[in-house]
Amino acid sequence: MHFSKQFILHLGLFFLFISCNSKTQRQENFGGISATDSRNKVIHLEQEAQRVVALFEPAVDHIYMLQAGNVLVGIPEQVYLNTSGYEFLSGLDDKIKNKEIATPSFSGRAISAESVLQLNPDLVILYEADSETINQLEGLGLNVYTVSSKNKEAIYLELKGLATLIGKSKRAEELIQYTENELNKINKAPKSDKKVYYAWSKGRIFSTSGKGSLIDAAIEAAGAQNACPLEMEATNISAETIYEWNPDLIILWNSKPEDVYSLKELQALPAVKQKQVYDFSPVFYYDPHTIKFMLFAKQLREWCEPQNTTAENDVKKDLKTLYGL
Structure with a gap:
């Protein structure tokens, strides 16, 4: 049976497409988890993050609401310096109370990329405005999830995304539902x-x-x-x-x-x-x-x-x- 070179080329491309499509489906179904951050960038992890460096204080707060404080290996120095937050979180986690979680940041939001890298994080959470640090850490091969907290919708979406990446999606839904229920009580007046x-x-x-x-x-x-x-x-x-x-x-x-x-x-x-x-x-x-x-x-x-x-x-x-x- 005789086949033209053009037919063989098309047949090869067809099988390549099928192979790639199948691989993509396997990755989506079995190859990890994904979440979209405030930049509309999809962050893909092979498995739920076990080591998280959260360098935006509200993100640290959300992680404790998600009951996932155990994943934190790095936080902003300000968590220890802000009295009311430190006192509250100390009651939730002895690692906060004893100041045992590393602080790869100094003088506000200034961050030491080398210190972050040494913590070997699966995931780094940063404020969207810290573009220079984001680029630097991504250039080092780290997974960076950004948040903006610019409005209610963004807060909900970013909480869901963060929860997905650390395996706490159900808890995030509970938190959002409770928040909405309480806001609805205000709206009744x-x-x-x-x-x-x-x-x-x-x-x-x-x-x-x-x-x-x-x-x-x-x-x-x-x-x-x-x-x-x-x-x-x-x-x-x-x-x-x-x-x-x-x-x-x-x-x-x-x-x-x-x-x-x-x-x-x-x-x-x-x-x-x-x-x-x-x-x-x-x-x-x-x-x-x-x-x-x-x-x-x-x-x-x-x-x-x-x-x-x-x-x-x-x-x-x-x-x-x-x-x-």
Whole structure:
């Protein structure tokens, strides 16, 4: 039987396609796990990660909510330095209490690539904005999963992705369902007409977050309005601008009400005169970069409408559920 060279070539390509397709199916079905990160990049692991370096504090927090603290071999130095978080996590893990988990970072988010490599991680979790570090670690052959925590949807998707990579998908679904149920309780109450001004941490009263930001989403989840109308993640403003916006409440992150009350330029502001300045304390309980934005929303709702809220503001109960205590 005579076959043309063209026919033989096509036949070979056909069998090559079948072989490759079969191999791809075997990889999908039997060759590990995959999750898409905040860059829309698919991260593939041959098996569930057993050694994780999480260099974004909210990711460390989520791993403990997923009840997977045992996989952590590296965390940010700030976990040990931030008092409220350290105290809480110390009660969950003696390795945190005794500061036994390595900290391949220094001076905030500065990271030692060599120190990370020495930990031999299966997976490294980084904040999406740390592009230089991401490129460096991926260039060393490490699996890097990035997170953005930019809004509720992103927080849910990133929690699910992280959970997939460490074998905790069921737990992630439980956490998200609980969070949604609690948010629905807030939504049952009428929307608040209160305008809320958010001030940044460490006394930066004239720095705030505008429309479309993570804080804006948390304020909206509380049924209130962000006093800042600017569509910016972060912006610096003047005292005159705050008077123009005239917020009903001022809320603080890692600052104290006295930081506002002591400012002469704000003493005539109605919210200040009426003592409507509140601080989230301890801040670890209300981190809006995690699913605890629900606790942020609950607390803010109570400050806005103390007589008109259907969400039970029982932080300890919520924390017990979120951490599986």
